[in-house]
Amino acid sequence: MFKQSLAKTALVLMAGLLMAGTVAAKEMKIGLVDVQAIVAQLPQTTSIQNTLKAEFEGRIAEVQKLEKDIAFNQEKLKRDGATMNDQQKKTLQGEMEKQMRSYEQLARPLDEDYRKRQAEERNKLMGLVKTAIDAIAKKDNYDLILNAQAGVFVKPEYDISNAVVAQVSKAK
Numbered sequence: 001m002f003k004q005s006l007a008k009t010a011l012v013l014m015a016g017l018l019m020a021g022t023v024a025a026k027e028m029k030i031g032l033v034d035v036q037a038i039v040a041q042l043p044q045t046t047s048i049q050n051t052l053k054a055e056f057e058g059r060i061a062e063v064q065k066l067e068k069d070i071a072f073n074q075e076k077l078k079r080d081g082a083t084m085n086d087q088q089k090k091t092l093q094g095e096m097e098k099q100m101r102s103y104e105q106l107a108r109p110l111d112e113d114y115r116k117r118q119a120e121e122r123n124k125l126m127g128l129v130k131t132a133i134d135a136i137a138k139k140d141n142y143d144l145i146l147n148a149q150a151g152v153f154v155k156p157e158y159d160i161s162n163a164v165v166a167q168v169s170k171a172k
Contacts, residue, residue, distance in 0.1 A: 029141055031160040034148035038129055039122075041165050048121045055117065059110045066103045070096060125168075132167040136160055 039045055073096045081089060137145050140160075148154060148161070 028143040030158060031137065031140075031142045031145045032148045032151055032154050032158050033133055033145060033164055034159070034161045035126075035129060037148075038161050038164050038168070039125060042125065042129075042168055044125055044128070044168070044171075048125065052114065052117055052121065056110065056114055059106070059113075063103065063107050063110055066099055066106065070099045070103060073099065128168050128171050129164060132164045132171070133160075136163050136167065 073092060077084075077089070077092055077096070084092070133145055136142070142160075145160070148159065
């Protein structure tokens with residue numbers, strides 16, 4: 001008897017939950033954005049790249065010059081090593097070691113600084129993109145906005161990426 005009562009109660013609760021779910025369900029407005037494509041299309045992306053290039057131009061040129069000097073000396077040792085005396089080889093190898101140390105001292109911090117600045121600028125840009133997505137979602141009453149990579153198939157009318165690009169392009 002207890003089992004029958006428990007089964008009936010469970011059945012009534014299950015039916016109630018199913019009906020409540022269908023009554024509460026409403027049509028959701030869903031949008032999708034392709035954040036990577038948005039960032040690639042923004043004029044600010046090109047501006048950031050140009051700014052970073054100008055900011056690090058001197059240091060990059062210095063590292064590239066060292067790379068060329070090292071390659072030249074390696075080629076010289078390879079090409080002329082057989083005709084050099086021991087003192088000339090030692091001098092050239094010492095010069096190459098000095099250049100390699102300088103290269104390592106310059107290249108690693110340059111790479112770290114460049115990546116750090118790139119991340120800072122990317123975060124600023126992503127903030128603008130997020131703000132634009134939020135504004136469009138609020139203005140057009142979207143219930144849910146997903147990244148386009150989350151969907152296997154997406155109808156073009158659900159993609160709001162172009163609207164986001166247009167809005168972020170207006171921002172400074």
